Amino acid sequence: MDPVSDAIYSDPSAWRIDTDASEGTLAMVMQDGPRPLFRLPRFHGSFYLRPTGRLAGFALHLDLPEEARPARHRGQEPPALYWESTDLRTGTANDLDGRGMLQLGRRETWTAVSGVCSPVPYARSGLPYLKIVLETTFPSLALWWPQEARRRLRPVLLTLFAEIRPARVGPGSPPQVPGPRR
Numbered sequence: 001m002d003p004v005s006d007a008i009y010s011d012p013s014a015w016r017i018d019t020d021a022s023e024g025t026l027a028m029v030m031q032d033g034p035r036p037l038f039r040l041p042r043f044h045g046s047f048y049l050r051p052t053g054r055l056a057g058f059a060l061h062l063d064l065p066e067e068a069r070p071a072r073h074r075g076q077e078p079p080a081l082y083w084e085s086t087d088l089r090t091g092t093a094n095d096l097d098g099r100g101m102l103q104l105g106r107r108e109t110w111t112a113v114s115g116v117c118s119p120v121p122y123a124r125s126g127l128p129y130l131k132i133v134l135e136t137t138f139p140s141l142a143l144w145w146p147q148e149a150r151r152r153l154r155p156v157l158l159t160l161f162a163e164i165r166p167a168r169v170g171p172g173s174p175p176q177v178p179g180p181r182r
Contacts, residue, residue: 015164017047018129022162024062028149029137034157037146038068040081047132047164048086055096055117055132057086060160068146079105083136083158085113094118102138102158109142122166129165 024040045060061080069079085100100113113136119128137157140149149156 014167015049016167018163018165022160024158024160026068026146027157027159028140028146028152029155029157037148037156038065040064040068043080043160047162049130049164053117053119053128053130054090055088055115055130057084057088057098058134059084062160081158083160088113088115090117100136102136102143104143104145107143107145109138111136111138127166129163132160132162132164134160134162 019042022043024043025036026038026040027034027036040062043060043062046058047055048057048059050056060083062083063080082103083100084103085098088096088098090096094116095114096117097112097114100111102109102111113134115132115134117130117132120131122129135157137155140146140154140156144150146156
């Protein structure tokens with residue numbers, strides 16, 4: 001990316017998480033591959049971008065659907081799986097990796113995080129939006145959840161798909177690409 005377009009990534013108000021194009025999935029890791037357990041359609045939180053548009057970290061609350069909630073939380077205020085990672089390292093071709101923390105209630109575990117953060121051309125604004133895929137695998141015993149994986153002593157794969165798009169600054173208008181610096 002050239003230095004002119006880098007400036008837009010440093011303004012947090014210029015970007016929004018596209019919730020319609022974002023979701024998480026949980027899958028139990030089996031010998032023949034992952035077996036889907038739950039879809040996590042809603043989350044809220046923050047992605048931290050470097051001025052170059054590279055993903056530096058995130059702090060997210062993934063809302064658990066009723067069937068995914070631990071038995072002790074059913075019928076109560078919906079619990080959320082908290083997932084945080086800071087200081088992600090970027091590799092070649094938009095790859096990234098680092099360490100992250102998962103927390104459910106009072107239980108937490110640290111895991112390796114890997115993923116991709118790629119700019120995708122966005123014709124309406126002239127700015128690329130960011131497509132993010134993050135993954136981590138955690139031992140189900142560490143969070144004592146999800147129950148199906150814990151009973152089988154299986155690890156769980158958490159995958160998050162997200163898009164960060166230019167925010168609208170006026171009625172129906174995307175942010176403007178900054179002009180040359182004077």
